[in-house]
Amino acid sequence: MDTILVVVEQREGKLNxxxxxxxxxxxxxxxxxxxTLEAAxxxxxxxxxxxxxxxxxxxxxxxxxSATLEPYTPDAFAHALKEFLEKHPAKLVLxxxxxxxxxxxxxxxxxxxxTAISDVIGVRHEGGRLLFTRQMFQGKFVADVSFAGSGxxxxxxQNGSFRADTVEAxxxxxxxxxxxxxxxxxxxxxxxxxxxxxxxxxxAVDLTQAxxxxxxxxxxxxxKNIDLAKQLADALGGELAASRPICDNGWLPMDRQxxxxxxxxxxxxxxxxxxxxxxxxxVGMKGSRSxxxxxxxxxxxxxxxADYAVVGNLFDIVPPLIEEVKKAKA
Amino acid sequence: MKILVCMKQVPQxxxxxxxxxxxxxxxxxxxxxxxxPDAFALEEALRQKEKRTGEVVVVTAGPARASQxxxxxxxxxxDRAIHLEGDAFVGLDACNTARAIAxxxxxxxxxLIFTGLQSDDYGYAQTGVILAxxxxxxxxxxxMQIEKTGGGIRVKRELEAGFFQFVDMPLPAVLTIxxxxxxxxxxxxxxxxxxxxxxxxKVTMAEVQPAMGxxxxxxxxxxxxxxxxxxxxxxxxxAEVAKKLVEKLKNEVRVI
Ligand SMILES: Cc1cc2nc3c(=O)[nH]c(=O)nc-3n(C[C@H](O)[C@H](O)[C@H](O)COP(=O)(O)OP(=O)(O)OC[C@H]3O[C@@H](n4cnc5c(N)ncnc54)[C@H](O)[C@@H]3O)c2cc1C
Ligand SMILES: Nc1ncnc2c1ncn2[C@@H]1O[C@H](COP(=O)(O)O)[C@@H](O)[C@H]1O
Numbered sequence: 025m026d027t028i029l030v031v032v033e034q035r036e037g038k039l040n041x042x043x044x045x046x047x048x049x050x051x052x053x054x055x056x057x058x059x060t061l062e063a064a065x066x067x068x069x070x071x072x073x074x075x076x077x078x079x080x081x082x083x084x085x086x087x088x089x090s091a092t093l094e095p096y097t098p099d100a101f102a103h104a105l106k107e108f109l110e111k112h113p114a115k116l117v118l119x120x121x122x123x124x125x126x127x128x129x130x131x132x133x134x135x136x137x138x139t140a141i142s143d144v145i146g147v148r149h150e151g152g153r154l155l156f157t158r159q160m161f162q163g164k165f166v167a168d169v170s171f172a173g174s175g176x177x178x179x180x181x182q183n184g185s186f187r188a189d190t191v192e193a194x195x196x197x198x199x200x201x202x203x204x205x206x207x208x209x210x211x212x213x214x215x216x217x218x219x220x221x222x223x224x225x226x227x228a229v230d231l232t233q234a235x236x237x238x239x240x241x242x243x244x245x246x247x248k249n250i251d252l253a254k255q256l257a258d259a260l261g262g263e264l265a266a267s268r269p270i271c272d273n274g275w276l277p278m279d280r281q282x283x284x285x286x287x288x289x290x291x292x293x294x295x296x297x298x299x300x301x302x303x304x305x306x307v308g309m310k311g312s313r314s315x316x317x318x319x320x321x322x323x324x325x326x327x328x329x330a331d332y333a334v335v336g337n338l339f340d341i342v343p344p345l346i347e348e349v350k351k352a353k354a
Numbered sequence: 355m356k357i358l359v360c361m362k363q364v365p366q367x368x369x370x371x372x373x374x375x376x377x378x379x380x381x382x383x384x385x386x387x388x389x390x391p392d393a394f395a396l397e398e399a400l401r402q403k404e405k406r407t408g409e410v411v412v413v414t415a416g417p418a419r420a421s422q423x424x425x426x427x428x429x430x431x432x433d434r435a436i437h438l439e440g441d442a443f444v445g446l447d448a449c450n451t452a453r454a455i456a457x458x459x460x461x462x463x464x465x466l467i468f469t470g471l472q473s474d475d476y477g478y479a480q481t482g483v484i485l486a487x488x489x490x491x492x493x494x495x496x497x498m499q500i501e502k503t504g505g506g507i508r509v510k511r512e513l514e515a516g517f518f519q520f521v522d523m524p525l526p527a528v529l530t531i532x533x534x535x536x537x538x539x540x541x542x543x544x545x546x547x548x549x550x551x552x553x554x555x556k557v558t559m560a561e562v563q564p565a566m567g568x569x570x571x572x573x574x575x576x577x578x579x580x581x582x583x584x585x586x587x588x589x590x591x592x593a594e595v596a597k598k599l600v601e602k603l604k605n606e607v608r609v610i
Binding site for chain 1: 365367368370371373386425430447448449451452466470474475477478479480481483484486487488492493494495496504512513514515516518519521522523524533534537566569570571572573574575576577578579581582583584586587588589595596597599600602603604606607608609610
């Protein structure tokens with residue numbers, strides 16, 4: 025019987041929320057293919073997490089343990105999972121597309137002479153084979169990708185591709201068996217010395233509380249044009265935010281960045297000006313109640329999640345918009 | 355410090371992309387530019403060299419047009435370039451791109467190898483890490499700062515949601531660089547002139563072929579994703595669109 029292995033992610037003994045989405049993906053693929061679904065957690069003293077997953081509909085859970093796995097290093101994780109997968113062959117190995125997974129999976133897949141299909145947003149079982157849908161060209165297109173090797177095939181799932189709340193529980197009162205696997209990571213394997221994780225100095229603005237956000241992207245073209253967006257934000261009584269390149273340029277402070285490396289917001293209104301809608305931006309604002317996008321490119325991915333869309337030049341549209349807002353509020 | 359920077363040419367951000375007739379790839383008649391994080395990687399390499407001494411070498415794998423990226427890098431201050439040239443370098447999976455680059459530099463010893471953290475076209479987010487594994491080197495990803503220490507380097511990794519982490523590493527090492535790590539410079543006129551005299555080594559697919567393997571992932575079809583949301587497009591001249599939008603904000607979104 026072929027096996028699907030979901031490797032969940034934990035930090036300091038807590039399960040990363042997106043791991044549930046990956047388990048949901050594993051359950052969906054198992055249902056389509058009839059393959060066996062197993063799960064693994066990797067770390068030091070993470071048995072409690074293995075127990076948590078054992079209550080779900082999975083055939084077995086492995087608790088892969090070594091003191092050397094804490095703190096995380098790509099060397100230790102790749103070493104441990106390589107050793108594990110050589111003893112417990114799997115056809116598919118699924119993980120969330122987190123920064124940590126991006127950091128070690130390409131190494132692990134290469135060490136096992138196989139490949140990782142990254143940033144996947146959907147899976148279809150068609151004509152006896154699996155097709156993985158992944159984003160390309162910054163979300164302007166998606167591609168159906170097939171695996172041409174003999175396995176295992178690693179697949180990493182983009183945030184939000186499957187719903188965590190669809191994870192099925194196991195049969196009543198029956199936990200899946202948990203097996204502890206102690207791996208030996210010899211001295212010298214780990215070459216990096218990671219320090220404590222930290223957050224940069226306190227953030228001055230808390231955009232998570234804002235009800236209205238006007239967000240600017242590279243379509244604003246020049247630093248001096250930020251003022252136009254500011255006028256719109258002021259007229260609406262909202263906060264100003266931005267995509268990453270705007271903050272990278274220093275046109276707005278870092279604490280106004282929305283996205284996977286910035287803040288995650290869910291205002292009543294998110295108005296995106298000249299933002300293309302790359303996935304790393306979308307994950308930070310897709311929970312907004314209403315999304316308005318103004319973009320000159322009718323194919324911009326931002327329109328896929330917008331409630332109201334305006335295709336056009338923001339420099340033509342924003343000035344009359346400011347006037348109309350002022351009029352409506354007067 | 356001897357530093358290698360891997361740079362890729364990708365379609366320009368604003369270029370409208372069209373699918374080819376077979377629906378397997380984009381039509382190639384678009385404008386190209388350097389992959390954004392790769393430009394930051396080059397800038398970082400130049401700054402590291404300027405702090406001490408050393409050499410900055412740039413490499414790309416791609417068709418003839420991709421040499422533009424190398425010429426720009428030479429004009430900004432890179433010392434020499436390596437071009438794995440040919441259409442055969444298009445459409446490789448990340449492992450084969452890494453194998454090709456590793457083979458092309460096998461006789462050189464770099465202290466640091468930089469790649470961008472992700473390409474704008476394929477978006478594998480893998481080539482740098484795979485290159486490290488092939489070369490047997492330690493790596494760190496999504497780097498926002500690099501400092502030389504006694505025995506090696508200390509790098510600042512970006513983590514999710516505004517978190518960071520310093521990591522100490524020995525040299526040689528491979529780093530994948532995040533956009534925004536520094537401020538980019540422009541090429542000067544003198545730089546552009548000097549670039550013409552700088553060495554550019556060409557490498558053919560035949561030379562690296564023995565190291566290459568089958569692509570283990572295949573694009574079956576490329577397409578525009580079906581919209582899942584009911585988006586309402588507001589049309590008309592700007593003044594009219596502005597009115598319509600304010601109506602919506604008032605009556606449906608209820609924020610005015
Ligand atoms: C690991 C990682 C983490 C990242 N984290 C983040 C993050 O937290 N937040 C984030 O935002 N990004 C993040 N990014 C970057 C992300 O991938 C995109 O590069 C970025 O979001 C693009 O920003 P943009 O939409 O402003 O620019 P572009 O993609 O360049 O888009 C500009 C848009 O403006 C439009 N436009 C141009 N002129 C006009 C005009 N006159 N009128 C109207 N529209 C116009 C264009 O059509 C285009 O759609 C991250 C990337 C990586 C790899
Ligand atoms: N064909 C190529 N030539 C040179 N460098 C490349 C090539 N493909 C990828 N890279 C490098 O690898 C990084 C990550 O690319 P990717 O793995 O495709 O997301 C890029 O930012 C480049 O630095």
